[in-house]
Structure formats: C-alpha cells, structure tokens
Amino acid sequence: xxxxxxxPRHLVRRRGQEARLRCSPMKGHSHVYWYRQLPEEGxxxxxxxxxxxxxxxxxxxxxxxxxxxxxxxxxxxxxQQVVRGxxxxxxxxxxxxRDVYEQYFGPGTRLTVT
Amino acid sequence: xxxxxxxxxxxxxxxxxxxxxxNHSTISGTDYIHWYRQLPSQGxxxVIHGLTSxxxxxxxxxxxxxxxxSSTLILHRATLRDAAVYYCILRSGGxxxxxxFGKGTHLIIQP
Numbered sequence: 001x002x003x004x005x006x007x008p009r010h011l012v013r014r015r016g017q018e019a020r021l022r023c024s025p026m027k028g029h030s031h032v033y034w035y036r037q038l039p040e041e042g043x044x045x046x047x048x049x050x051x052x053x054x055x056x057x058x059x060x061x062x063x064x065x066x067x068x069x070x071x072x073x074x075x076x077x078x079x080q081q082v083v084r085g086x087x088x089x090x091x092x093x094x095x096x097x098r099d100v101y102e103q104y105f106g107p108g109t110r111l112t113v114t
Numbered sequence: 115x116x117x118x119x120x121x122x123x124x125x126x127x128x129x130x131x132x133x134x135x136x137n138h139s140t141i142s143g144t145d146y147i148h149w150y151r152q153l154p155s156q157g158x159x160x161v162i163h164g165l166t167s168x169x170x171x172x173x174x175x176x177x178x179x180x181x182x183x184s185s186t187l188i189l190h191r192a193t194l195r196d197a198a199v200y201y202c203i204l205r206s207g208g209x210x211x212x213x214x215f216g217k218g219t220h221l222i223i224q225p
Contacts, residue, residue, distance in 0.1 A: 043158065
C-alpha cells in the first residue's frame with residue numbers, strides 16, 4: 001500500500017508566480033490535511049478537507065492561498081502571487097475516517113521563492 | 115488544543131533507553147495524548163497515542179501519569195535512526211481535527 005505521495009518534491013517559483021502543490025492520500029483515505037513548516041519553525045496546520053468539502057481552514061492565510069480535494073484526483077494546495085515568505089516545506093497528511101487518530105504524512109514539497 | 119511543554123533537546127547513547135517527558139497540566143478529560151516524530155528532511159511520523167492507561171506498540175511505550183498532567187514517551191533501546199524531533203500533542207476526542215505542533219524535543223543519539 002503506497003504511502004501519501006506529494007509532488008513535486010521541490011518547487012522553485014519567482015515572486016508573483018503561482019505554486020500548485022499536489023497530494024495523493026493513501027488508498028482508501030478520504031481525509032486530507034495540509035501543514036506548513038517555515039525554516040527553523042514547527043509545523044502549522046493550514047486546512048482540513050474531505051472529498052469535495054473544506055472542513056476546517058482556520059490555519060489558512062486569508063489571501064492568495066486555496067485548497068481543494070476533488071471527487072477524483074489529488075488534493076491541490078494553490079498559492080497565488082507567491083512572496084519570499086511563502087518559502088517553506090508543505091506537508092500533506094491523510095487519514096481513512098473521522099474516527100482514526102493517526103495521520104499519515106507525505107514527504108513534503110519544499111517551495112523556494114526567488 | 116491544550117498546551118504541552120517539552121525540553122528543547124535531549125541526548126542519549128545508542129542502545130540505551132530514552133525517556134522523553136511532556137507536561138500538559140491543562141489537559142481536559144477528553145484530550146488524547148499523541149506523539150509524533152520528524153526525522154531530518156522527512157514528514158512527521160505517528161508514534162503512539164493514549165488517553166489514561168499506559169500504551170505499548172512496536173515503536174515505543176507511553177506512560178501517562180495518574181492525574182494525566184504529564185506523560186513520558188519511552189524508547190526502550192534507542193538506535194541512531196531514532197534521532198529526530200519528537201512532538202507531544204493533545205487532541206480532543208473525535209480526532210478529526212488538525213494537529214497543533216509545538217517545538218518538540220530534539221533527540222540526539224550518540225553512537
């Protein structure tokens with residue numbers, strides 16, 4: 001059973017461009033979480049999605065950031081008009097149901113904004 | 115989520131047991147205690163969780179104080195591959211919400 005997959009693993013964008021980060025949860029998992037880890041800091045929760053629904057986006061910046069988890073295909077975290085402060089590692093995690101306590105994390109996407 | 119307090123770093127020798135403490139004095143009755151770890155340049159990895167009773171799994175043991183205001187993650191025989199940042203996290207019963215990571219404990223293993 002393949003683990004959580006994220007791509008790309010490394011992404012370089014110039015200021016003002018868009019960044020699209022993809023997350024394929026583990027097979028059978030319908031709950032996806034996105035986290036951001038700024039350099040030398042801990043992980044911060046951004047958003048929790050279930051298929052086609054955003055359940056909790058309390059950690060998501062109000063502007064430029066959006067997330068989706070369509071019925072078919074991976075979850076996408078989209079950052080518009082990136083700035084240098086967006087440079088970070090972005091991790092995706094998945095779980096099979098609401099009642100399972102473990103979250104399974106992917107390897108992350110390291111975004112560098114130049 | 116209630117706040118947890120962990121030492122910034124700890125050092126241990128290979129093949130010796132490691133006890134990683136966590137204080138959570140404001141824990142509520144429905145909060146579960148979770149531990150995750152993050153190896154260098156990797157995503158976090160679930161280690162163990164518990165509510166009131168001590169728990170054991172293939173990776174570690176979790177000892178929970180009787181008043182639940184503190185807990186200890188026990189690695190019975192540390193290896194170099196256990197060098198990581200260990201996070202103690204409280205989650206409300208129901209478990210579906212996002213995790214609140216603190217700064218964790220940076221565990222250094224000496225050969």
